Amino acid sequence: xxxxxPQSLPLAGVTVVALEQAVAAPxxxxxxxxxxxxxxxxxxxxGGDFARGYDRSVGGLASHFVWLNRGKESITLDLRTPxxxxxxxxxxxxxxxxxxxxxxxxxARLGFGAVELRARHPxxxxxxxxxxxxxxxxxxxxxxxMLIQGEVGLVSLTGTPEQPAxxxxxxxxxxxxxxxxxGTLAALVGRAGSGQGSAVRISMFEATxxxxxxxxxxxxGTGRSPGRAGLSHPGIAPYDAFPTADEQEVLIGIQNDRxxxxxxxxxxxxxxxxxxxxxxxxxxRVRRRRQVDALVAGRTVxxxxxxxxxxxxxxxxASARLNDVGDLLEHPQxxxxxxxxxxxxxxxxxxxxxxxxxxxxxxLPMGPVPALGEHTEPVLRGLxxxxxxxxxxxxxxxxGGSSATAG
Numbered sequence: 441x442x443x444x445x446p447q448s449l450p451l452a453g454v455t456v457v458a459l460e461q462a463v464a465a466p467x468x469x470x471x472x473x474x475x476x477x478x479x480x481x482x483x484x485x486x487g488g489d490f491a492r493g494y495d496r497s498v499g500g501l502a503s504h505f506v507w508l509n510r511g512k513e514s515i516t517l518d519l520r521t522p523x524x525x526x527x528x529x530x531x532x533x534x535x536x537x538x539x540x541x542x543x544x545x546x547x548a549r550l551g552f553g554a555v556e557l558r559a560r561h562p563x564x565x566x567x568x569x570x571x572x573x574x575x576x577x578x579x580x581x582x583x584x585x586m587l588i589q590g591e592v593g594l595v596s597l598t599g600t601p602e603q604p605a606x607x608x609x610x611x612x613x614x615x616x617x618x619x620x621x622x623g624t625l626a627a628l629v630g631r632a633g634s635g636q637g638s639a640v641r642i643s644m645f646e647a648t649x650x651x652x653x654x655x656x657x658x659x660x661g662t663g664r665s666p667g668r669a670g671l672s673h674p675g676i677a678p679y680d681a682f683p684t685a686d687e688q689e690v691l692i693g694i695q696n697d698r699x700x701x702x703x704x705x706x707x708x709x710x711x712x713x714x715x716x717x718x719x720x721x722x723x724x725r726v727r728r729r730r731q732v733d734a735l736v737a738g739r740t741v742x743x744x745x746x747x748x749x750x751x752x753x754x755x756x757x758a759s760a761r762l763n764d765v766g767d768l769l770e771h772p773q774x775x776x777x778x779x780x781x782x783x784x785x786x787x788x789x790x791x792x793x794x795x796x797x798x799x800x801x802x803x804l805p806m807g808p809v810p811a812l813g814e815h816t817e818p819v820l821r822g823l824x825x826x827x828x829x830x831x832x833x834x835x836x837x838x839x840g841g842s843s844a845t846a847g
Contacts, residue, residue: 449476449802454628457535458482458512459528459552461489463585463610464644465541465569466508467617468624472537473511474795474804480531480819481509481810485516485840488812499787501809510783510792511807513815516840519550523838530823532557532564537624541569544580554639565627565637567620573643583644588612592648593665597655600670615647677725681762682737688745691760692736692752697721699757706755708739784808813840 454477458469466481466489473479483489489509494502517524529551532538538557540547547553547568554566571583589595589606599605623640631637649656658675659665666674671691673679681689694700700722701714713719718728725732740748745761752759761767774780774793783792783806795804816839820830833839 449804450799451475451477454537455535456480456537456539457531459540459542459547461541462491463504463508463613464616465539465620467614468620469512469539470508470510471621471795472624473807476805479512481512481514482528483514483516483812485518488516492812498785498790501785501787506785506790506809510809511805512810513819514810514813515816515819516813518838518840521836521838523833523836525551527820527833527838528552533561535564537565537567539567539620544570558637558639563631563635563637565624565631565640567624567640569616569620569642571643572645573641585610585612588644588648592645592652594648594652596665597668599668601668604668612644612648615651616642616644619647675726676722677729677732678736680733682740684740684743684745684748686744689762690740690745690748691762693758695758702755703757707751707757708735781806786811
């Protein structure tokens with residue numbers, strides 16, 4: 441039997457122009473690049489995307505930038521100049537998608553608002569990311585991840601009862617970026633049928649509010665905010681980290697009463713608790729959370745962490761180790777599934793994780809992380825600009841400083 445031919449990348453032939461910075465928009469466009477789109481990233485000549493300066497932890501490069509910008513082409517344009525704006529207009533004219541997350545109203549003031557662009561290019565998909573959306577008393581308010589987490593109430597749910605904490609990853613940025621990605625993909629599908637583009641708008645605040653999901657409904661239904669519960673869960677018990685004999689902790693989650701019955705009999709060696717009215721249902725266990733947690737901890741502390749996990753796995757009870765980021769780098773599941781790939785950066789090769797979406801017969805690209813302005817002249821040549829025009833644009837300050845080419 442003949443082997444199936446390799447499939448093309450899902451977004452092969454799609455061109456994205458991104459006037460972006462920080463996290464939310466770059467996350468969306470990096471995934472578009474992962475899926476095969478050509479992504480041209482517009483950066484300021486004086487330092488570029490400010491995420492380039494967050495730290496120097498990856499061989500002198502910023503970890504956020506390395507994470508979010510592989511596989512893109514970087515060009516520098518000074519959009520304060522007529523020449524810089526003219527180049528961007530030419531790029532957008534040949535694009536399928538235009539993504540921007542500048543400060544509120546900034547893109548429109550430059551002449552690249554969604555209404556104006558779509559009037560000129562009906563097939564164009566515009567994607568605008570903002571902190572709070574258009575309209576309302578917060579529309580002009582600056583928005584960063586921590587601030588959105590606070591405003592939407594996420595930090596009222598994270599941390600311990602004594603101390604609030606934002607999430608350890610930029611959840612509001614990631615929420616907005618993922619909805620921008622899914623909105624863009626939906627718009628591309630819609631355009632394939634109608635021939636018309638669309639204007640996609642994403643608010644970090646509303647994206648994070650959507651992620652509050654069941655907590656919103658819980659509070660509506662009870663009149664009480666769930667509050668902070670650390671690793672625990674306000675509506676499930678047992679569901680927490682429990683100590684072990686080797687001074688580790690194991691996370692255990694019992695999802696339903698059938699699991700509890702199995703757990704009580706075979707892990708706790710207390711089969712009578714499977715039927716006892718004070719213990720048999722999750723509602724009653726939540727009411728007696730301290731007793732439940734003390735009972736579970738009294739059992740786990742007699743075993744090592746590997747022993748606890750081995751027994752729970754045999755019982756098909758959910759558990760996990762309490763790992764740190766270093767453990768993730770060496771996680772056996774990622775190694776066994778061959779999820780690491782080399783990624784080129786201006787500071788040398790690093791390991792990068794494959795995108796989390798797999799397509800049978802397709803190896804998604806893991807393109808290099810671009811140096812600032814690395815592709816400026818190749819992109820302009822691709823637009824048909826003759827050398828003298830590129831020289832004139834540079835002389836006029838539209839492209840920033842000295843020439844940077846991609847070989």
